[in-house]
Amino acid sequence: xxxxxxxxEQVKAIDVDQYKYGFVTDIESEKGAKGLSxxxxxFLSAKxxxxxxxxxxxxxxxxxxxxxxxxxWARVSYPKIDFDDLYYWAAPKSVEGPKSLDxxxxxxxxxxxxxxxxxxxxxxxxxxxxxxxxxxxxxxDSVSVVTTFKEELxxxxxxxxxxxxxxxxxxxxxxxxxxxxVPITDNYYATLNSAVFSDGSFxxxxxxxxxxxxxxxxxxxxxxxxxxxxxxxxxxxKGSYVSYLEGCTAPQxxxxxxxxxxxxxxxLDDAEIKYSTVQNWYPGDKDGKGGIYNFVTKRGDCRGKNxxxxxxxxxxxSAITWKYPSCILRGENSRGEFYSIAVxxxxxxxxxxxxxxxxxxxxxxxxxxxxxxAGKSENTYRGLISAHRKASNARNFTQCDSLLIGQDCxxxxxxxxxxxxxxxxxxxxxxxxxxxxxxxxxxxxxxLSEEEAVALxxxxxxxxxxxxxxxxxxxxxxxxxxxxxxxxxx
Amino acid sequence: xLEIKNLHARIAEDETEILRGxxxxxxxxxxxxxxxxxxxxxxxxxxxxxxxxxxxITEGEVLFNGENMLDMDxxxxxxxxxxxxxxxxxxxxxxxxxxxxxxxxxxxxxxxxEDVLSIPDFMKRVKAAASHLNVSMDMLKRPLNVxxxxxxxxxxxxxxxxxxxxxxxxxxxxxxGLDIDALRVVSDGVNKLRSPERAMVVITHYxxxxxxxxxxVVHVLSKGKIVKTGDKDLALDLEKHGYAEYIDTAA
Numbered sequence: 001x002x003x004x005x006x007x008x009e010q011v012k013a014i015d016v017d018q019y020k021y022g023f024v025t026d027i028e029s030e031k032g033a034k035g036l037s038x039x040x041x042x043f044l045s046a047k048x049x050x051x052x053x054x055x056x057x058x059x060x061x062x063x064x065x066x067x068x069x070x071x072x073w074a075r076v077s078y079p080k081i082d083f084d085d086l087y088y089w090a091a092p093k094s095v096e097g098p099k100s101l102d103x104x105x106x107x108x109x110x111x112x113x114x115x116x117x118x119x120x121x122x123x124x125x126x127x128x129x130x131x132x133x134x135x136x137x138x139x140x141d142s143v144s145v146v147t148t149f150k151e152e153l154x155x156x157x158x159x160x161x162x163x164x165x166x167x168x169x170x171x172x173x174x175x176x177x178x179x180x181x182v183p184i185t186d187n188y189y190a191t192l193n194s195a196v197f198s199d200g201s202f203x204x205x206x207x208x209x210x211x212x213x214x215x216x217x218x219x220x221x222x223x224x225x226x227x228x229x230x231x232x233x234x235x236x237x238k239g240s241y242v243s244y245l246e247g248c249t250a251p252q253x254x255x256x257x258x259x260x261x262x263x264x265x266x267x268l269d270d271a272e273i274k275y276s277t278v279q280n281w282y283p284g285d286k287d288g289k290g291g292i293y294n295f296v297t298k299r300g301d302c303r304g305k306n307x308x309x310x311x312x313x314x315x316x317x318s319a320i321t322w323k324y325p326s327c328i329l330r331g332e333n334s335r336g337e338f339y340s341i342a343v344x345x346x347x348x349x350x351x352x353x354x355x356x357x358x359x360x361x362x363x364x365x366x367x368x369x370x371x372x373x374a375g376k377s378e379n380t381y382r383g384l385i386s387a388h389r390k391a392s393n394a395r396n397f398t399q400c401d402s403l404l405i406g407q408d409c410x411x412x413x414x415x416x417x418x419x420x421x422x423x424x425x426x427x428x429x430x431x432x433x434x435x436x437x438x439x440x441x442x443x444x445x446x447x448l449s450e451e452e453a454v455a456l457x458x459x460x461x462x463x464x465x466x467x468x469x470x471x472x473x474x475x476x477x478x479x480x481x482x483x484x485x486x487x488x489x490x
Numbered sequence: 491x492l493e494i495k496n497l498h499a500r501i502a503e504d505e506t507e508i509l510r511g512x513x514x515x516x517x518x519x520x521x522x523x524x525x526x527x528x529x530x531x532x533x534x535x536x537x538x539x540x541x542x543x544x545x546x547i548t549e550g551e552v553l554f555n556g557e558n559m560l561d562m563d564x565x566x567x568x569x570x571x572x573x574x575x576x577x578x579x580x581x582x583x584x585x586x587x588x589x590x591x592x593x594x595x596x597x598x599x600x601x602x603x604e605d606v607l608s609i610p611d612f613m614k615r616v617k618a619a620a621s622h623l624n625v626s627m628d629m630l631k632r633p634l635n636v637x638x639x640x641x642x643x644x645x646x647x648x649x650x651x652x653x654x655x656x657x658x659x660x661x662x663x664x665x666x667g668l669d670i671d672a673l674r675v676v677s678d679g680v681n682k683l684r685s686p687e688r689a690m691v692v693i694t695h696y697x698x699x700x701x702x703x704x705x706x707v708v709h710v711l712s713k714g715k716i717v718k719t720g721d722k723d724l725a726l727d728l729e730k731h732g733y734a735e736y737i738d739t740a741a
């Protein structure tokens with residue numbers, strides 16, 4: 001596989017510091033006042049020219065947030081976050097609503113180019129014809145900078161824009177669906193997000209439409225002491241299909257940065273949503289200093305009959321990850337899937353997994369989780385599979401595999417299974433393994449270096465999940481995993 | 491090609507001495523068989539040659555084409571042309587055999603400063619080598635050694651050997667776990683690789699493998715030392731009389 005070779009070369013090129021996206025973009029930005037208050041929320045809402053109903057929705061969430069306590073059940077530890085020491089609004093100064101790529105600050109475009117994101121539609125016009133076209137929504141700190149291929153998508157009836165734009169342009173859709181999967185009271189971080197969410201993507205696929213290209217969002221935190229609170233809402237009408245990918249990076253900073261996102265998916269009758277994430281936030285340095293706190297609520301609602309939602313995630317970044325992409329299987333015959341690769345190295349802490357909530361008849365779900373721990377990291381899979389009284393013939397298959405590299409890391413599996421219907425069938429399989437000395441020796445005997453051997457064995461371990469990713473991201477994900485594990489042997 | 495002088499080695503963990511002064515010289519073009527009873531140190535010798543770090547060398551030296559092999563890491567030895575066919579090949583889950591072959595071949599080529607193989611060139615080589623060993627395309631797509639039968643595992647080892655084109659081949663009990671038909675296929679594969687530029691060390695308990703791979707020299711290893719050296723008739727003699735005589739000699 002070329003990816004393995006490329007990985008090794010990339011790893012070598014990266015030198016001691018493994019995180020290649022750690023640069024800071026020098027761009028003039030505008031920030032709101034520090035601290036979390038009604039004033040902050042009103043300022044933010046006004047900045048975005050939001051209608052009154054949106055401002056009220058936010059204020060309602062803020063009031064509830066102020067009465068909530070931070071949850072402590074996850075297997076992660078970190079100093080308490082001072083929400084009054086954060087900025088809730090940061091935007092590159094020059095980009096108040098660009099109409100096209102020409103109006104975007106070249107500095108920003110350069111940043112995205114550095115990240116390897118194909119923003120420029122011009123390339124295609126200039127005759128560079130990529131195999132698969134991907135429409136991108138790029139979010140820089142608090143605002144969406146640019147969304148590509150808008151016109152072409154519009155022809156198919158697909159709406160793909162920033163959530164801020166959707167609030168202004170498609171208020172009926174937003175009102176109907178926002179908070180309908182993750183209510184504002186859902187949990188601490190989701191409530192915080194509801195009060196101060198800055199930007200994110202909005203996708204609407206009309207009835208019977210198969211979205212003509214992959215949709216993708218890239219999130220980038222640049223500013224210091226800034227929280228990123230993005231909100232994504234995807235609605236797939238009857239019989240429609242969409243595949244969506246998000247990628248995330250942040251500069252290398254000594255302070256911890258907060259990222260608390262909410263993603264809501266709604267699939268109606270016979271609709272399918274495939275949501276893939278390649279998360280590579282800055283994980284902190286080798287001593288555990290800095291890095292992103294990633295507290296994310298992702299949930300999909302299979303609201304219609306025969307609907308399907310599939311989550312695929314590759315998690316390599318963040319100092320702390322707290323994330324459980326879930327499916328509510330409400331419609332009859334609906335199906336939920338969760339494929340996950342969670343790689344932790346250094347001092348990273350991951351507590352991630354999924355919830356499959358079977359409400360409707362004949363619903364099925366599948367969970368494949370691959371955790372890889374190295375260095376001094378802790379990696380926990382936490383999952384809930386539940387069948388409610390009416391969920392007759394619910395089916396689930398769960399497989400959790402953990403791979404340990406080295407002596408000082410931990411892997412934990414915490415599955416919860418609740419069944420209130422006698423006809424439900426749930427299967428759970430779990431394994432924990434180490435890269436054995438024998439495997440390493442065998443590979444070395446065939447001429448592989450230690451790094452090549454680890455990359456090969458790990459890529460074999462995660463293969464089931466990599467296959468679920470869209471082709472072009474599968475290669476990227478493999479590289480990323482190997483880079484994350486650089487220096488984990490020897 | 492291979493010179494082993496007064497080699498002493500012990501298990502690193504508990505310091506049990508296994509090799510107690512092995513002397514062996516194998517020239518290019520020769521096939522040497524090493525026979526001996528269980529626990530005589532045959533497998534240890536093969537692991538020490540490949541550089542497994544479970545063993546400590548306490549005395550002696552090993553020269554490979556005049557270079558001190560004991561100073562080289564296992565992957566450096568491999569790139570220099572040392573190949574070990576394992577008695578118990580290791581499973582690599584999720585890694586297709588084909589992918590493993592390509593990774594290994596290119597790793598060695600890179601270590602030697604050669605260009606990586608183009609895909610068509612690689613495929614051509616694999617197909618040619620695989621057909622000689624009755625290795626099907628289907629088997630090449632399966633993860634390496636995972637769920638392979640005894641015969642498939644050994645054929646996969648010889649397939650790797652033929653593709654990596656080593657200068658020195660050490661075969662550790664390649665006949666174990668093989669039925670008669672598989673033994674023939676594997677032996678034919680090995681015989682095809684015999685050449686004036688290549689040396690082979692064949693480790694085995696039994697004479698029957700040597701009916702197929704006829705050695706130039708036969709050694710008896712007992713209690714960590716070579717106690718007898720002869721031609722292929724020595725193997726026949728052992729088959730008749732067993733190892734008892736040599737165990738006593740060593741004691």
